[in-house]
Amino acid sequence: MPVLVAGGVLALGGVVAIPLGGWDTVQLQSAVIPEQPIGQPYVGARLSTAIDDIYLTDEHPDGFSDPDPGETWLVVVATMENLLDEPEIPLGNRSFWAFTIPGVLELGVSLDSGSYSTLLQRDGSYGPRLQPGVPDTVEFVFAVSDRLFSEGDEVRIGLTDAEKQDADIYDGIRWWRPHVAVEVPVVIRDER
Amino acid sequence: MRARVAVPAGVGLVLLAFGATLFTPTDEVRMAPFPVAAGIGEEVASQHHVATIHEVALADVVELDGWRGTTSGVWLVAEATLAGYVERTTVGVDLFVDGVRFESTPRADSDTVDGRVVDPGLPVTGAILLELPRDILDRPGATSAVLRLGAAGDTRLDSVIEWRIDLTALEHHAEVELDRVRKGAP
Numbered sequence: 001m002p003v004l005v006a007g008g009v010l011a012l013g014g015v016v017a018i019p020l021g022g023w024d025t026v027q028l029q030s031a032v033i034p035e036q037p038i039g040q041p042y043v044g045a046r047l048s049t050a051i052d053d054i055y056l057t058d059e060h061p062d063g064f065s066d067p068d069p070g071e072t073w074l075v076v077v078a079t080m081e082n083l084l085d086e087p088e089i090p091l092g093n094r095s096f097w098a099f100t101i102p103g104v105l106e107l108g109v110s111l112d113s114g115s116y117s118t119l120l121q122r123d124g125s126y127g128p129r130l131q132p133g134v135p136d137t138v139e140f141v142f143a144v145s146d147r148l149f150s151e152g153d154e155v156r157i158g159l160t161d162a163e164k165q166d167a168d169i170y171d172g173i174r175w176w177r178p179h180v181a182v183e184v185p186v187v188i189r190d191e192r
Numbered sequence: 193m194r195a196r197v198a199v200p201a202g203v204g205l206v207l208l209a210f211g212a213t214l215f216t217p218t219d220e221v222r223m224a225p226f227p228v229a230a231g232i233g234e235e236v237a238s239q240h241h242v243a244t245i246h247e248v249a250l251a252d253v254v255e256l257d258g259w260r261g262t263t264s265g266v267w268l269v270a271e272a273t274l275a276g277y278v279e280r281t282t283v284g285v286d287l288f289v290d291g292v293r294f295e296s297t298p299r300a301d302s303d304t305v306d307g308r309v310v311d312p313g314l315p316v317t318g319a320i321l322l323e324l325p326r327d328i329l330d331r332p333g334a335t336s337a338v339l340r341l342g343a344a345g346d347t348r349l350d351s352v353i354e355w356r357i358d359l360t361a362l363e364h365h366a367e368v369e370l371d372r373v374r375k376g377a378p
Contacts, residue, residue: 085292122262125299132292133325134265 036159036182044161044181046084047098047130051157052137053077055189056149061119061139062126072146072192074104076157077121079137082130084173090130090138091118092160096178100158104142107160107178115143151190156183223348227340230355235273239351240281240343241310244273245320246378248339248357251368254321256300261321268294268322268359269368270339273377274305275315282309284344287322289359290333297321303372307344318373324359334359 036042041050054076058067067073080098082088092098094110105111120128121137128138149155158180167174230236235244248270254261261267274283285296285306296306305318328334335358342352 087293087295120299123259123299128299129295131265131294131323131325133327134263134323136264 033158033180034182036184038184038186041079041081042159042161042182043083044159045164046082046088046092046096046162046175047090048081048083048135049098049159050079051076051099051159051184051186052079053189054155054157054186055191056146056151057191059191060117060141061121062117062124062141065117067143067146070146071143074101074142074144074149074188076101076140076142077137078140079135080130081135082132085132087129087131089118090128091116091140096162096175097160099160100180101142102155103148104144107180111142117141149188151188153188154185155188156185158183225340225342225347225350225352227352227354230353232355232357236353237277238342238353240277241283241341241353242275242277242312242315243341243353244377245339245355246271246273248355248362249368250324250359250362250364252365253367254300254319254370255367256303256319256370257372259300259303261297261299263323265323265325266328266364267368268324268362269370270320271317271370271378272305272320272341273315273317274310274341276310276312278312280309280311282344283307284342284347285320285322286340287324288338288340289324289328289331292331292333294322294324297323305373306341308373314375315377316373316375317378319370329360335361 039050039052041048054074057073057075060066060073061075078099080090090098094108097105097107100106118127119125119139119141121139128136130136159182160178161181162175162178165174165176228236228238230245232245232248235242248268251267251269254267254269268287283306287294296304298307300321302308303318304321305316306320310316337357337359339355339357340347340352342350
């Protein structure tokens with residue numbers, strides 16, 4: 001008898017789900033990535049990061065680098081603070097980029113060293129390292145196809161986070177399970 | 193008789209194991225560099241460098257050969273004379289405040305004495321610049337910060353020179369104009 005009741009409840013649930021689009025339309029709530037407004041810092045274990053701006057330009061912020069034919073520069077401006085006890089590179093590395101941009105920068109995917117650069121906005125110095133507790137605004141410049149984005153496109157920049165653990169086989173930090181913690185929806189400007 | 197000995201012996205061995213675990217030095221201690229302590233104005237030598245720090249201060253803005261260095265924090269500015277000891281060597285400078293490490297800035301390009309190479313018998317004098325948090329003076333350890341000079345990169349088990357500095361006792365300038373690196377001592 002209990003088996004029949006349970007089966008009936010399941011069958012009824014299935015029938016009710018059909019007009020609602022079926023079970024595939026239900027999104028697992030734990031997989032929903034929260035949104036973060038532009039300009040508002042997300043505080044992770046490694047960095048506090050606020051995305052301030054994103055734009056396309058043919059003029060590199062360094063004033064002299066030219067894009068290759070068919071390419072343009074995608075510039076992401078972010079205000080960051082290093083929350084560690086050591087100086088830190090703002091962009092991080094392939095296993096734990098500070099943020100993601102669909103089609104440009106993904107966790108676990110390397111970038112060619114010549115395809116991006118990082119500058120401190122206040123004086124244009126190259127390859128800054130963030131000192132602990134000293135926030136600053138950084139410009140990240142990526143070489144992208146000039147057809148990848150256009151004015152008014154919305155992209156969702158993912159701000160990443162991970163669990164900080166002591167490394168096992170060497171002295172230092174191991175970042176466990178880097179993931180996109182929040183997404184910042186931003187509209188691309190075109191300065192070309 | 194054997195049982196009367198075995199129990200205390202077992203307990204003793206367990207305590208010994210705890211003690212061994214407790215007193216085993218950490219990697220940080222086992223791999224620590226060998227420091228030569230120095231005072232401001234005193235010439236000292238490590239295995240790599242001969243160095244004198246003449247003056248240390250804090251500043252909100254620094255000017256160096258046309259570069260205007262601003263920061264959301266505060267600058268630690270030191271004037272130093274450096275030379276290699278026995279061979280050409282690199283220069284790296286860090287400041288430690290309560291376990292937090294700050295490194296000297298490369299933002300002024302090669303106009304500072306750190307981040308370059310120095311040769312024996314050919315001293316150079318110039319600035320060392322470090323960016324520190326705005327609230328650094330309120331942090332624990334601000335009265336006993338350690339400025340460490342060594343070869344650039346990994347200083348584990350290496351020879352370094354260290355200056356203990358009370359950051360709260362330093363002069364704090366709104367703006368400081370610094371000289372470029374020059375040959376010789378001041």
